[in-house]
Amino acid sequence: MKIKRRIIEIDRDKCDGCGLCVNACHEGAIALVDGKAQLTTEHYCDGLGDCLPACPQGAISFVEREAEAYDAAAVAAARSRSAGTADIAATTPGVPGTPDASDVQGVPGAVRSRLEQWPVQIKLAPVAAPVYRAAELLIAADCSAYTRASFHEDFMRGRITLIGCPKLDAVDYSEKLAEMLRQGGFSSVTVVRMEVPCCGGLEYAVGRAREASGCDIPCRVVTLSVEGELLESRDI
Numbered sequence: 001m002k003i004k005r006r007i008i009e010i011d012r013d014k015c016d017g018c019g020l021c022v023n024a025c026h027e028g029a030i031a032l033v034d035g036k037a038q039l040t041t042e043h044y045c046d047g048l049g050d051c052l053p054a055c056p057q058g059a060i061s062f063v064e065r066e067a068e069a070y071d072a073a074a075v076a077a078a079r080s081r082s083a084g085t086a087d088i089a090a091t092t093p094g095v096p097g098t099p100d101a102s103d104v105q106g107v108p109g110a111v112r113s114r115l116e117q118w119p120v121q122i123k124l125a126p127v128a129a130p131v132y133r134a135a136e137l138l139i140a141a142d143c144s145a146y147t148r149a150s151f152h153e154d155f156m157r158g159r160i161t162l163i164g165c166p167k168l169d170a171v172d173y174s175e176k177l178a179e180m181l182r183q184g185g186f187s188s189v190t191v192v193r194m195e196v197p198c199c200g201g202l203e204y205a206v207g208r209a210r211e212a213s214g215c216d217i218p219c220r221v222v223t224l225s226v227e228g229e230l231l232e233s234r235d236i
Contacts, residue, residue: 221236
């Protein structure tokens with residue numbers, strides 16, 4: 001049944017076929033068709049737009065139109081099937097074609113990266129970019145991803161990722177981060193740090209940046225142990 005509702009629209013002329021929106025769409029409503037992103041299953045699209053900030057070309061927008069009603073049950077069933085296939089692929093070499101498995105780099109069953117933009121270093125990242133708009137922001141200590149095998153799925157998936165280490169870079173990130181928060185239009189910030197004292201500088205810089213930006217953005221700090229275990233998760 002079709003109803004009038006908000007749904008995404010993809011401008012094929014602007015789309016460069018990067019596929020970032022396909023990964024960002026948790027419902028699986030988007031696919032690459034002839035090298036371009038396309039809304040292939042409109043009743044999978046919930047109209048919330050996780051894909052919008054993932055598109056570096058600004059090719060995705062919201063429209064109000066007659067569309068098939070969002071079917072949460074169908075989405076859940078499809079995701080369950082996909083997860084089952086991915087599990088098989090992860091343990092059976094040479095099984096291609098699943099969302100989380102790839103042999104593009106010659107490694108059958110390799111897990112896909114959840115990195116959605118480049119560059120990732122705080123020092124190198126632009127202050128503003130279309131991909132930032134309404135996105136969730138992850139600011140992580142650059143060693144944190146090495147301690148936790150599931151870091152991509154746990155923290156990076158669906159977020160813009162920035163990494164840094166105040167001790168190694170010997171800089172105060174707060175001024176640049178404040179400007180990024182002012183201009184970027186981020187919807188939330190998650191800081192992932194290690195339990196080691198030097199990571200306190202990263203948390204401090206984010207706190208100062210949030211205050212200086214004047215933006216009341218929800219911010220959560222997650223602390224990992226040196227073994228990658230979750231020690232603490234708190235709002236600041």
